[in-house]
Amino acid sequence: MKKIPLLLLVICFSFTGSQIQPEAVIQEKTTYYFVRHAEKVVSKTNRDPELQPKGELRAHKWARVLKNIKLDAVYSTNYKRTMATAQPTAESKGLSITIYHPTEIDYEQFKKDTKGKSVLVVGHSNTIPGFVNKMIGKDNLYIVELVDNMISDQVLYID
Template sequence: MSTILKIVLPFILLFGVSSEENIENNIIQETTTYYFIRHAEKDRSNKTEKDPNLTAEGLKRAQRWAEVLKDIPLDMVLSTNYKRTLQTGAPIAGSKQLSIENYNTSNGFDDEFRKRTHGKSVLVVGHSNTTPQFVNEILGEEKYANIDDTENGALFTVQILPNKEILDQVLYLN
């Protein structure tokens, strides 16, 4: 089964096959979908560097993320303001003809973020600690632990349905 099909199949099954019914019920327009990834492999050669670039391997992974997400319609690509997250999001944003918008991890899932992203399909590029924390904040529970510092292939998907039900899953694409 293709990676894309694995990502979207649960949501297709949830919504059923009647797109006319979904449109009538405004499900498609009001569902908010978040895709969360951690930045790709960063350069660790200089321990004092607080804002390292991606390694060659990391740049390849960023390209693979663009391939994995190529058939997923995105309205926004959000990233923290670090080289490694921006470099991870760049191939994806470029393939979708979107600009990368900054988000502040300390604001979390606040009212401004909810309004900004409501009804949209959004990729959020973050870090080993901010990504699961953000997902947990949306879920309202501590479901996911911080990502191991060597894990760069986790894809968290969170959907908020019009009835406020929240669906989530995590896939590891390594």
């Protein structure tokens, strides 16, 4: 009779030590860095101008800003100014630049292809806001105002 309580005690401790622990949920993180191309040479006749010297400096600054960020991919439109903006960062990361066409891109496929990655996307002032909206599934208007040294920003959206 004395053995039964001892046996029950051993069984109880055995089960409490071997409880099934739920597996940790690992969330896959995808990060996009959207950048407008740096300052280009202004030309009324050339639709594909190079970067001006100030733009080249800015492109190299982006590489320094992104220096400590592990990037898995760099995307750019097929224009000299966007490619030249992306190049210093891609080069510093040992990555090639993948060309995308803003009017032809399948955003859902892009999300699948870049899932779990950190991605730099270089585009234009008239394509980056639309790209961001497609990625987040919204139709926002981004307003940034610069007055002297004061910067203000707003995001407007319509339900």
